[in-house]
Amino acid sequence: MSFNPVTRVAAYLGRVTLESVYHLGRYSLLTLRALILAVVPPWRLRTIFRQMELVGVNSLFVVILTGLFTGAVFTLQVIYGFRRFSAESMVGPTVATAMTRELGPVLTSLMVTGRVGSAMAAELSSMKVSEQIDALTVMGADPVKYLISPRILAGMIMLPLLTAVADAVGVIGGYLVAIGKGLDPGQFASRIEDIVVIGDVYNGLIKSAVFGLILASVGCYMGFYTKGGAEGVGRSTTHAVVCAYVAILVGDFVMTAVMF
């Protein structure tokens, strides 16, 4: 049977659309089930704390570095721009607002996705191909409750905490650069107090909790439904990072439009 190019393109687009809808539906059902099971007893606190350590404590160093340098470089750019308008007094509030509302949540989530989301996908996909997930099922242990719920919970709890650290360190980084560039330290801090409101911080933390949900659930979804052997593990890990990055950026736009 032969098809003309238009039919082929239409068939390709149709197939891609159907596959996307299928994956989105399956992902949504898995995430919803994991969230429901997370609040249904029995709770396995040891497993949850273990995941919180992996997501949060083990990511702390990289998040501090990211926050510090993001705050510092952003301050350099802002000073350069604001000096043109003699608006140096607005450097502190601008840096603090950008860190708490946008840069802190998004960059922290992207860094943690690269470190933890990929590891979740790799671990679960390796468990899948070596039949460890089947073994859990046959033992009467629900793999969604045992493997996915704790990871999603850990993501949702630890991302806001890491973001709060990144926000604070970013502002400190900006402060140090501002002093180095000859700005008045008192003015930098006091103007932050005047202009930045607590809602900026809260909304940033809410965003990061959603990003935590996204990075953990996407990583788990990609790992949980892996097909094939070692090649499948690699593919799932790559897809987990790319899809989570895109979902975080799109989610960030939507939440920013709604919240602010």
Next chain:
Amino acid sequence: MAAPTIRVNNLVKRFGDHEVLKGVTFQILPGRINFLIGRSGEGKTVVLKHLTGLLAADSGEIWYDDLELSQASPKRLNDLRLRMGLLFQDGALFDSLSVGENVAFPLWFHRQARPRQAQARAESLLSELGLAGAASRRVVSLSTGERKRVALARAMIMEPEILFFDEPTTGLDPLLSAQVDELISHAQKSSGATVVVISHDIAATLTLADQVSMIDDGKIVASSPPVELRASSNPVVRRFLAGEAP
């Protein structure tokens, strides 16, 4: 609770366009060692995954006494699984846990024992299987034979009524194969469980089995005690037992 009678009726399974099972029908004798044999790629493991509820059939039925698996609620299926133990072909041990934690996992997960008691039970079972002192070792440090024994200990720790073995001697040398065969026999005798072994090891089949079913081209072509199987006039069975190409 007594071991259930398991009946498989007209099981059909397709993967894409490939029909793997074309109406598999056989019965598993309770409290006996049952072998399901056949050439590689004939769908033995697919049958096992249906028996354990890991795969759903396109059509056909699997009965555990009066419970039909596809009609079982998640709760009843889970209750049934607590009566099963499965030794996977490669062990399927959890890399993130130690040997002792792997074996004790079902007890710990289902809160059937306090952690210390579960650990003691695991160590005792490991000792019975010739792995005394291995509880603290990491899974990656185990040899193939040791992995099989640890997986067997994990499958047995809940004292299941039905034990499934998926090609337990594949990839093992003759000495280890004999050890694993001995373990299967020992496990059945000590617990009185129903044992189902998926295998293409003819020698082990004829030595250990009480009942043998042979699958070929997606269907059961023979189901009988090993003595009768040996005397079978079915050319497919005769060729398989003689180790000849089909």
